[in-house]
Each structure stands twice: as structure tokens, then as C-alpha cells.
Amino acid sequence: MSEAAITVRHVSKSFGSVVAVDDLSFDVRPGTTAALLGGNGAGKTTTLAMLLGLLLPTRGRIEIFGVDMIRARYRVLGRMNFSSPYVDLPKRLTVAENLRIYGLLYGVRDLSARLRRLAEALDIAALLDRPYGQLSAGQKTRVTLAKALLNEPELLLLDEPTASLDPDTADWVRSYLEEYRDRTGATILLASHNMTEVERMCRQVLMMRAGQLVDEGTPRELLERYGRRNMEEVFIDIARARRIALKPRSGARRARS
Amino acid sequence: MSGERPFGPVRRIGAIVLRHLYLLRGSWPRVLELIYWPTVQMILWGFITLFLLGHSSWIAQASGVLISAVLLWDVLFRGQLGVSVVFLEEMWSRNLGQLFVSPLRPIELVAALLAMSLIRTLIGVGGAALVAIPLFGYSVFDMGLPLIAFFANLIVMGWSIGLMVSGLILRNGLGAEGLAWFVVFALQPLTGVYYPIAVLPEWLQGVAFFLPSSHVFEGMRAALFEQVFRIDLLVNAVALNVVYIGLGAGAFLWCFRIARIRGQLLHIGE
Numbered sequence: 443m444s445e446a447a448i449t450v451r452h453v454s455k456s457f458g459s460v461v462a463v464d465d466l467s468f469d470v471r472p473g474t475t476a477a478l479l480g481g482n483g484a485g486k487t488t489t490l491a492m493l494l495g496l497l498l499p500t501r502g503r504i505e506i507f508g509v510d511m512i513r514a515r516y517r518v519l520g521r522m523n524f525s526s527p528y529v530d531l532p533k534r535l536t537v538a539e540n541l542r543i544y545g546l547l548y549g550v551r552d553l554s555a556r557l558r559r560l561a562e563a564l565d566i567a568a569l570l571d572r573p574y575g576q577l578s579a580g581q582k583t584r585v586t587l588a589k590a591l592l593n594e595p596e597l598l599l600l601d602e603p604t605a606s607l608d609p610d611t612a613d614w615v616r617s618y619l620e621e622y623r624d625r626t627g628a629t630i631l632l633a634s635h636n637m638t639e640v641e642r643m644c645r646q647v648l649m650m651r652a653g654q655l656v657d658e659g660t661p662r663e664l665l666e667r668y669g670r671r672n673m674e675e676v677f678i679d680i681a682r683a684r685r686i687a688l689k690p691r692s693g694a695r696r697a698r699s
Numbered sequence: 700m701s702g703e704r705p706f707g708p709v710r711r712i713g714a715i716v717l718r719h720l721y722l723l724r725g726s727w728p729r730v731l732e733l734i735y736w737p738t739v740q741m742i743l744w745g746f747i748t749l750f751l752l753g754h755s756s757w758i759a760q761a762s763g764v765l766i767s768a769v770l771l772w773d774v775l776f777r778g779q780l781g782v783s784v785v786f787l788e789e790m791w792s793r794n795l796g797q798l799f800v801s802p803l804r805p806i807e808l809v810a811a812l813l814a815m816s817l818i819r820t821l822i823g824v825g826g827a828a829l830v831a832i833p834l835f836g837y838s839v840f841d842m843g844l845p846l847i848a849f850f851a852n853l854i855v856m857g858w859s860i861g862l863m864v865s866g867l868i869l870r871n872g873l874g875a876e877g878l879a880w881f882v883v884f885a886l887q888p889l890t891g892v893y894y895p896i897a898v899l900p901e902w903l904q905g906v907a908f909f910l911p912s913s914h915v916f917e918g919m920r921a922a923l924f925e926q927v928f929r930i931d932l933l934v935n936a937v938a939l940n941v942v943y944i945g946l947g948a949g950a951f952l953w954c955f956r957i958a959r960i961r962g963q964l965l966h967i968g969e
Contacts, residue, residue, distance in 0.1 A: 457961070488962070494800045497962045519802045529796040529965065532718065532788075539721045546714035547801040549707055589797070 446505075447472040447597055447629035448493065453502030455488055455653075462488040464653040466502070470646065472596075475623060475630040477640040479673075480650035481681045486633040489650070490599055493631070494524055506597060520548060525590035526601035527583060533575025537566060537585050540574055541592065548593035560588045564618070580611040587615065591622065598622075600632040604639060612636075616643055637673035647673070649680055656680060708810075711803050715811030719785055720818075733819055737773045737827035744769040745835040761923040763837045765893060770831070770839050771919060772892045773824045774850055775912055776883055778857020779864065781816025783879035786865040790873060796965045805955045809948055812865070813858050820854060845922045849915050852936040856911045857883070859940070859947030866954030869963065891916045911939040 446469040455463040463485040470476045478486045491497035492504060495515035504511040509518040531540045538557070545553040561567040564584045569577060574585060583603070590598060603619070604612035616639060623630055634640055640647060641661045649657040649664070657664065657680070661673055668676045723729050744765045751758040751765075758764065789795050798808065832838045839846060860883055868875045889903060890912040896904055907913040914936040921929045958964050 487965070491962060491965050496796060496799055496959065496964045498956075498959045516802055516804060519800065522800075524797075524800045526796075530793040531797060532722070532792040532794055534725060534792075535718065535721050536725075539718075543714050543718045543721075544797070544801065546717070547711050547798070547803050549710060549802070 445472075446470060447474075447507060448476075448631060449503070449505040449508075450489075450493075451503045453489075453492060453499045453504060455485075455492060455497065456500045462653055463492070463499070466650075466653070466655055468648055468655055468658060470629060470631055472629050473623070473627045474645045475619075475632070475643045476646040476648060477644040478631060478633045478648050478650060479635075479637075479640060479677060481677075483652070484650040485653040486650060487601060488653075490524075490601055490631075490633055493599060494522075495519065520593060521595060522597040522599065523548075523590040523593055523595040524599045524601075525583075525586045525603060527579070527586070527605045528601065531574050531586065531589065534573055536571050537574055537577070538570040540585070541570075541588060544589050545592050550592050556592065560591060564588045564591075579606045580608065583607055583611070583615065587618070594626060594628075596626075596628050598628055598630045600630065600634075602634055602636075603632055604634070604636060612639070619643065637677055641673045649676075651680055651683070656683075707802070708804070708807050711801075711807050712811045712814065715798075715803070715808060716814050716818075719788065719811075719815045722788065730822065733777075733823040734826035737770070737777065737823045738830050740769050740773060741766060741827045741831050742834065745831065745837075748835070761920075763839070763841075764920065764923050766831055766835060766837050767839050767842070767919055767923060768892050768916065770824055770828055771849055771853055771915065772887070772890075773827065774820055775853040775857045775890075777820040777823050778816050778854035779861040779883045780857075780879060781819040782812045782858055782861025783864045783868070785812050785815045785819075786861075787868065787873075787876055787879060790868065790876075799964050805952055806948075809862065809951060812861070816858060816861065817854065820857075842919075842922055845918070845928045848928075848933055849919055852911055852915050852933075852940055855940045855944055859943035860886075862944075862947035862951040866951040869951075869958050870954040872963070886910060886912065889913065895920065908935075909939065911936040911943060914939070 448468075448470040450469070451467050453463060453466045454461070466485070466489065478489060480486050488497065492499050493506070493511065495511050498512065506518045506522060509515075511518070535543075541557055541560070542553065545556065550556050561570060564587060566581070566584050566588055569581055569585065574582065577585065587603070590600070604615050607615065619630060620643060622628060632643070645660055647659060647661055647664055648655055657667070659667065664673065664676050665671070668679050670676050670679065748758060748762060748765045752762060789798065828839045842849075864878045864882055867878060889899070889907045890910055891898070891907065896907050896913055896917055899907060914932040918929045918932040918936070921927050921932070
């Protein structure tokens with residue numbers, strides 16, 4: 443059994459001749475927050491989808507808590523959850539109906555009490571009887587976060603958790619996630635374009651470019667390595683290198699994800 | 700945090716059924732739509748029956764044959780549509796990604812689709828059958844136990860086609876959603892809904908033999924005209940349906956696997 447919460451070894455994903463992820467390997471330790479960074483088309487969303495089992499890798503091995511996600515994902519899916527502003531909940535159902543359904547899918551014990559606690563903690567009690575489709579972007583983010591926390595996941599995968607949120611709501615979401623991680627010992631892996639968020643929340647940064655892992659370390663290590671003052675400048679350095687590196691290989695094009 | 704609670708599959712299937720019952724509860728036009736078309740069809744064929752009673756000795760022998768036929772055909776059609784539309788609801792709402800990062804298994808989604816199809820068919824066709832009693836003085840329920848056998852075989856065939864159509868939509872995207880509304884009608888002329896299979900050219904009778912519905916409608920006419928329940932036709936229909944439902948579920952699960960290879964579960968939707 444692996445000690446890591448997430449183990450990725452030599453994972454590649456191709457869509458026809460398009461290589462979206464190329465020989466990716468990394469570990470994420472339990473109880474930490476890690477960030478998957480990279481420009482558009484770097485392969486972050488593809489990687490998250492493979493970690494969730496929604497997408498089968500072309501080759502390689504993915505383990506979550508030591509469980510093979512390709513062969514035995516149902517042994518571990520109940521211990522993890524996911525939130526993304528790009529994957530909706532049913533719009534015509536109310537917030538309470540949506541959360542009840544997902545609570546049943548995850549087999550949450552004392553579901554009514556759990557919903558009450560989450561509604562209070564995430565300040566969505568007043569939204570429970572409203573259709574999900576009528577909520578603002580910020581309200582939807584809090585509701586999908588409530589859905590992602592229903593089963594008190596040991597592993598939380600987040601795709602741009604603060605995208606399209608105002609600074610106040612974004613700060614509130616980050617604080618809530620930090621509190622949840624510290625209280626439960628959960629592992630969080632997030633894909634983000636927000637470098638302030640990454641510097642604040644993450645102990646491990648995985649830098650992707652054109653489907654490959656090009657660098658890895660703590661924010662402090664990366665700042666020192668690139669001689670920069672903040673992660674945004676590090677990100678730009680890597681993006682500029684991307685333009686240089688992205689010469690077409692024979693028979694393969696790079697993906698945009 | 701971890702560990703499977705008892706009755707997990709039943710609870711997850713129930714969760715998906717509940718999701719679609721919430722949808723019906725929240726929109727009375729959706730419920731009305733379920734009853735509307737079967738009732739309109741039944742009324743149309745009811746009046747045709749009234750007209751033909753004075754002009755056709757065949758209809759005069761069993762006045763309920765056309766109303767029974769249209770209601771039973773709707774069991775097949777609504778059974779198929781129920782599976783496909785409930786699946787389409789998940790695609791329209793871009794919910795497949797959320798569903799399949801939960802512990803829900805594809806086979807459990809299939810079971811939930813079938814359960815919702817049964818509920819929708821019972822509401823739609825059951826409503827129309829009840830309206831026929833005061834309107835035309837004909838109750839399809841008078842067929843008794845054979846009706847259960849006819850209903851079960853037709854809805855299983857509908858489920859099989861519904862699963863195949865849902866798989867095709869998953870594989871090809873929402874551009875293929877029209878299949879849900881018209882594909883089953885290609886089988887109607889071969890099924891002998893309103894006429895005996897013997898009417899078909901001989902080579903088409905050979906094709907019709909491989910449709911469970913052909914045996915059901917032949918059985919229905921035997922029950923209404925001769926008051927006999929043809930066990931041989933029932934056995935044929937059941938045997939074919941075992942193959943059909945296996946093919947339907949297999950096709951859906953295969954298309955699901957293709958969707959996981961292509962990454963369609965995360966992105967597919969309106």
C-alpha cells in the first residue's frame with residue numbers, strides 16, 4: 443500500500459493523435475493541499491478527470507489511498523469528492539433536493555442533520571428551497587462546495603474553486619477549505635489559475651506544461667528556484683518557456699483542455 | 700468516513716429515482732405530458748373503432764382490439780421513451796460528471812432508468828386506459844392476467860431499445876437525441892399492432908418473428924378474438940426479450956466505457 447493519498451505513475455492520455463497528458467508522475471501526501479498549475483491546455487482538467495475515474499488513461503497507474511483507480515475505483519469513490527464551476531447540478535431541483543440526492547448517493551449517515559450543519563456552515567440555509575439554476579455564481583459555488591463536503595471526503599478534488607467569485611467570497615471559500623483540511627486531516631488537490639490562492643493554501647505545487655510535469659515543489663522552493671517574488675511571475679516564466687517548447691513533434695499535436 | 704453501508708445499490712438507485720420524481724413533482728406540465736399523448740391516441744382509435752363497428756365484421760368480433768392495440772403499443776413506446784428521456788435529462792443538466800464521481804455504478808443508473816420508465820409508463824398509459832372506461836365503455840383491464848404478460852414483455856422490449864438509444868446518444872452526443880423520439884416507430888409496421896402478422900409479405904414475417912412485440916400483439920388478438928392465452932407466443936416473446944435486454948444493457952455499458960475513454964462524461968451537455 444502506498445503512503446501517499448494520490449499516486450500517479452507514468453500516466454499518459456491521448457485523444458487520437460493529440461497527447462493531452464504525457465508520462466505524468468507525482469505523489470500527494472495525506473493531509474496536505476496541492477495545486478495543479480498550468481496554462482490553458484496544460485492538461486490539468488484531463489488529469490483531474492483521470493484521478494476521478496471519469497477518464498481512462500491511455501497508460502500508467504493511478505492510486506488513491508493505495509486503491510487502483512482504473513480497476514477498483516468503487517472501493518474509494520465514497521472517500522473522495524469533487525467540485526467544479528464547470529460541472530453543474532440539476533438546475534430545476536432545489537438546493538435541498540440536490541443535496542439530499544447526493545447525500546443518498548454517498549450514503550451519508552444522519553443526512554438531515556448533516557445537511558443542516560452544512561447549510562449553516564456554508565451560509566446556504568436561505569437558499570435550500572430555491573432552484574439551483576436561479577442562484578448567482580457565488581451561491582452556486584457554495585452549494586457545489588456543500589455537495590462536495592457532504593460525505594466528509596478524505597480527498598477533495600477542486601477545479602478552479604474560486605473562479606468567477608468576488609474577492610470577498612473567494613477569500614471566504616479559501617478560509618473554509620483551510621479550516622476543513624485542518625479539522626479533518628483531508629487532502630485537497632486543486633487546479634487553479636489564481637496564484638494568490640496557491641501561495642496561500644498549498645504546500646505542494648505541480649507545474650504542468652503541454653501535458654507534462656515540468657516542475658514541482660513548495661511555493662517557497664519555486665520562488666527561489668525561479669528567482670521571483672510571487673507565483674504569478676513563476677507561472678509566467680513557465681508559460682513563456684511553453685511557447686518555446688511547443689514545437690510540433692512528429693505525428694503528435696498538443697491538446698487544449 | 701469509509702465503508703459501504705448496507706443496501707448501498709438500492710439506496711443509490713432510489714436516489715436517482717427520487718431525483719426524477721422531484722423533477723415530476725416540481726412541474727405539473729411534465730405529468731400532463733405523460734398522460735396527454737396516450738390519451739389522445741386512445742381517443743382517436745376509440746372513435747375509429749366506433750366507426751368501424753358498423754363496417755367491419757373483424758372489429759365487430761372484438762370491439763376493443765384497436766383500443767387495446769394502441770394502449771399496448773404505447774407501453775412499448777413509453778417504456779423506450781421513459782429510459783431515453785430520463786437519461787437525456789442527466790445530459791441536458793450536465794449532471795453525468797457529478798453522478799459518476801459518486802459511488803453510483805453504471806448498472807445502478809440503468810436500474811434507475813428502468814424504474815423511472817416503469818413509473819412514467821404506468822402514469823401515462825394507465826391514465827389513458829382509465830379514461831377509456833367511461834369514454835368508450837371498454838376496459839383493457841378485462842383481459843386479466845394475460846395483460847400483465849403483454850405489459851411486461853412490451854416494456855422490457857421498450858427498455859432494451861431505450862438503453863441502446865441512450866448508449867448511442869452518450870457515444871454520439873446530443874446531436875443524436877432525436878433517435879429517442881423516432882427510432883421505435885421503424886418497428887411499428889413489422890410488429891402487427893393493428894393487423895395480424897400474416898398480412899406482411901412472407902420475408903417480412905421472418906423479420907417480425909425476431910421482434911418480441913410481434914408475438915405479444917398476436918397473443919393479444921388471440922386473447923380478444925379466441926379467448927385463449929397462447930403460451931407458445933409468450934415463450935417466444937420472453938426468450939427474445941432475454942436476448943434484447945442483454946443486448947440493450949450491454950450496448951449501454953459499452954458506450955459508457957467508450958465515454959470514459961473519450962472523456963465525454965465531464966463535458967457532455969447542452
